[in-house]
Amino acid sequence: MDRDVPLLIPEVNPEHLDLLAHQHSSRGWEQGFIVTNPNCTSIPMTMALAPLQARFGVEAVIATSMQAVSGAGYPGVPSLDAIDNIVPYVAESEEIKMNDEPNKMLGTSNGQQVKPAGITISAHCNRVPVSDGHLVTVSARFRNKPSLDDIVETWRTWQPVPQQLNLPTAPQPALVIRDEPNRPQPRLDRDAGGGMATSVGRLRPCEVLDVRFVCLAHNTIRGAAGGSVLNAELMYAQGMLDTFK
């Protein structure tokens, strides 16, 4: 979360890589750089909100995560916590990251630091007996009130940079929109786009905020190894691996 370190989802904030020139000069480095991945739970929600933020302005979010046990690594979660059970707690910092990270990634870089997006995010994080795939229920309020059709249209036509560049591990599409009333589900949808796509579904009005929906991403593919590969592909495509070599 250092000011000059991009927290990168290539589809969401590729322009934050402009921090690297400043990072380099201010730290007096001759080569190398630091780019980081967000927490695996921030990913599906940030992916779903990114195109909506650009067009409608997100004001507030209440989210409940149902996080797979592989998010804690191996050995990680004891099986006695996971069999026939839910643990309504992941880690001290988990719910804080669910606020800070999307705000940084959806914020604006001036080349030296990122101005956070100013979205108020309140998260309930839970560990569930699922091997892979973090599911998040989202209720959101917008500045410019979109209709449900506006949201679907925005999701459907979103063409982020990695998809435009047709990067090797960039899923096509970045967002898989499910119309069935009972999707996305971790076992059926976590491998969408080779585990790199985010699935969204169950879009409907929220009586308290504006809309609610459900989103899902594979936490160890998109959320870890695959995410890092896509970061590298983006930087390679933009010639940055040479620049900072």
Place this chain on the structure above:
Amino acid sequence: MDRDVPLLIPEVNPEHLDLLAHQHSSRGWEQGFIVTNPNCTSIPMTMALAPLQARFGVEAVIATSMQAVSGAGYPGVPSLDAIDNIVPYVAESEEIKMNDEPNKMLGTSNGQQVKPAGITISAHCNRVPVSDGHLVTVSARFRNKPSLDDIVETWRTWQPVPQQLNLPTAPQPALVIRDEPNRPQPRLDRDAGGGMATSVGRLRPCEVLDVRFVCLAHNTIRGAAGGSVLNAELMYAQGMLDTFK
């Protein structure tokens, strides 16, 4: 949901039994009456909100349920939906009941019908791989802003009618307050109070509304058989089983 039929949780709205005299006369019945139980998912949230509603006035709630498979009866949920999976959908009407039922139970009876409480409730209902015990994450906004200590104090000192009457199956206390950061959990807490108590925990501020917490109740004991027994005990204690015999 008929206007003259009490939807009863003995701790929450025992005074709604005053509808029975009207139900009797208006339907021209000589004996018998109808009292119903709420949906098993409404129970933990309504139990946790009831004493808060009385003192602070609940304005709005966003809730996400993680519901056990026994809520669907037997054979109910196919195991292929439950192993290594979450289904973000329970039934068409489930999320509607999560709004309508608490509003009716927390509303005011004039002896002929119940005026709903006027709380705006938005629910995300999910089926999770747990045998028994519905867990609900709750974010709530109040008219008279309580501190976290106010809420704990209100929960701790709540003495509903069945507990005052010391009814045989009334759990003592009605609400079990957990202080640990990772409780309540279905496998550890569903049997609190012989399966009749509601457990609450993880009380903390909500950045979007006012506070958030987690609540849990046993869906087949409190939510079905045991709930009906407690209804009968309340009516027997109040002499109503004779009145309407």
Place this chain on the structure above:
Amino acid sequence: MDRDVPLLIPEVNPEHLDLLAHQHSSRGWEQGFIVTNPNCTSIPMTMALAPLQARFGVEAVIATSMQAVSGAGYPGVPSLDAIDNIVPYVAESEEIKMNDEPNKMLGTSNGQQVKPAGITISAHCNRVPVSDGHLVTVSARFRNKPSLDDIVETWRTWQPVPQQLNLPTAPQPALVIRDEPNRPQPRLDRDAGGGMATSVGRLRPCEVLDVRFVCLAHNTIRGAAGGSVLNAELMYAQGMLDTFK
């Protein structure tokens, strides 16, 4: 189990297709034929025993299956039977098939019927909370006593007909031999060979019979759809789809 109908695993008994000529003539059919797949639980054990039967003669087997819920189709097994539970029963006929089917497949065809292999097989069948992949523990007695090295060598060098013909869905190798003390496991090994391979492991002496081991195959890929495709590929490669067209 009709006498003139091949129960086919292409790696195990491709020569049983010689029944089709007799099936055709004796039934007076001008075209078409019947070839069937075995029960999905018979497959991993029969695959593991087939090369051993050829060299050492299998006399007796005691097997315990731990069968995935997808073996029962959808909706199939109720989730209340599968969460935090084992059901030591699958179906009335399951344990009988575990004796009859391997004996037919490992038996000898004279072109008109199959003489069973004469192996005494006693099976305990269990349903376990696993989505896909049937695991079977096997204790076996042989006529010509093999060493453990003999068995590994026999498994490792087995080249069944589909693998020799390099059929499109034939896994290479047909048997995946695991050396780790804790493999095969359903979640890690069911997709071996695209879900078409059988994994064997934990080979060690049996104090009561001769040897014991564990085997595993994917019950819906190898055990159903994929198995049928491989049957067709074998018959196509042998020109039988023209012969019986």
Place this chain on the structure above:
Amino acid sequence: MDRDVPLLIPEVNPEHLDLLAHQHSSRGWEQGFIVTNPNCTSIPMTMALAPLQARFGVEAVIATSMQAVSGAGYPGVPSLDAIDNIVPYVAESEEIKMNDEPNKMLGTSNGQQVKPAGITISAHCNRVPVSDGHLVTVSARFRNKPSLDDIVETWRTWQPVPQQLNLPTAPQPALVIRDEPNRPQPRLDRDAGGGMATSVGRLRPCEVLDVRFVCLAHNTIRGAAGGSVLNAELMYAQGMLDTFK
């Protein structure tokens, strides 16, 4: 497994407590003694075999265990090993104990050491996604061939010492015989007799040995804490706590 230390199941081998006098004198102890509990997986099988051994003589057993994760303590089994999975391995020594412990407990004490029962036992031990309750499938061969009715009758009329003495935590009966085709099951039967009883069921002929059946006991109640309490109750009832004080 020291020669002068009783490995005690009060229903199975209470007479082995005669080792304590010798243990005391040969070790030169003035007070105290050592009595141990068997491995939790040995218990259900040894309980089921004990009355049969007395009347028919057990020669050989092939057993497959499906062991709950609580047997490994907390944190114990990683949830990634337990969700949607079976691990066909528990620990290096587990299958050895499944042979040695029942033989010691079913053996004969001469007051100085125990002569093992001489049963050949071959075990396959597996870890399954169950919280509590070890299930074991058993195939057994006897010296004096019993009918199935003989076995049921022997189980049903078994009156071990703790049950005769009516010890406080001794379950009545010690063995719960299930007649249903699909019992015992961990979730439904582990709490039989307050978690202290062993459930047996699915008794049927074994084509390879003589009979097969399924047995189940609660691994943390009967297999640990409760077992130790019953040991103490037996010794107290027999005045041994004074003798060796």
